Amino acid sequence: MAGTKRNPDWTRDEHLVALDYYLDNRDDYFSPTGAGVLELAAKVSQVAKALGLTGSDTFRNPSGVSMKLLNFRSHDPQHDTKGLPQGNKLEKIVWAEYADDPAALKKVVASILDVTQAAAADDAPVLPEDELSEAREGQLLTRMHRYRERNAAIVKRKKASYLKQHGHLCCEACGFDFQATYGDRGEGFIECHHTKPVSELAAGETTKLADLVLLCANCHRMVHASRPWWTVEELRSILRTIRSEKAPPTD
Ligand SMILES: [Zn+2]
Ligand SMILES: [Zn+2]
Secondary structure (H helix, E strand, O other): OOOOOOOOOOOHHHHHHHHHHHHHOOOOOOOOOOHHHHHHHHHHHHHHHHOOOOOOOOOOOHHHHHHHHHHHHOOOOOOOOOOOOOOOHHHHHHHHHHOOOHHHHHHHHHHHHHHHHHHHOOOOOOOOOOOOOOEOOEHHHHHHHHHHHOOHHHHHHHHHHHHHHHOOOOOOOOOOOHHHHHHHHHOOOOEEEEOOOHHHOOOOOOOOHHHEEEEOHHHHHHHOOOOOOOOHHHHHHHHHHHHHHHOOOOO
């Protein structure tokens, strides 16, 4: 059955890495034997590997990577691209999100490559996978976000500091207090959400208490339920709006 195995589709992470290269080299021919494309193919393969993807001999090879770059060209208004194939939907989406903000993309890609390298190291952190909606920054940084906010030591410090200041633990968005609702079983129960996008953190930068907010499980789930993730300010303002719509008229 050799050769019949279908390679997995390109992920958002891989698209971001390729788009960053495209924007730096917009007028190139993207020859599959050129040094730039070869290097990019190696990077994209590492990212795919960090995500646990594997494929056949043609998996993320230089020809495929070159084709991906030419697909981006079909979205580029700076180029007359009649006749170029339109690629998949994600190309269009990441183009719309980042083509006009290459500096932001560059930060994101640097972080993706940092996490990729860390994933290849022996003492790689085990990045949790769950049903979070993928961040704009891709799956690797989504997992890194989760990893950071589940760091037991910092979570413990955050809860202790909040408790000292407020006398009880509650959701900083909706006010839900697990202990008040569930009694003893809810004591000390609350989740931590990291408010900074992973791509804003320098490599090796540690989490500060000020970067964390306490959220109940429902609010935290809603922040991450679709893309783009809500900021805590957005979450609070949505709660306020919906509560005021539901409130009975006071006059
Ligand atoms: Zn809440
Ligand atoms: Zn979170």
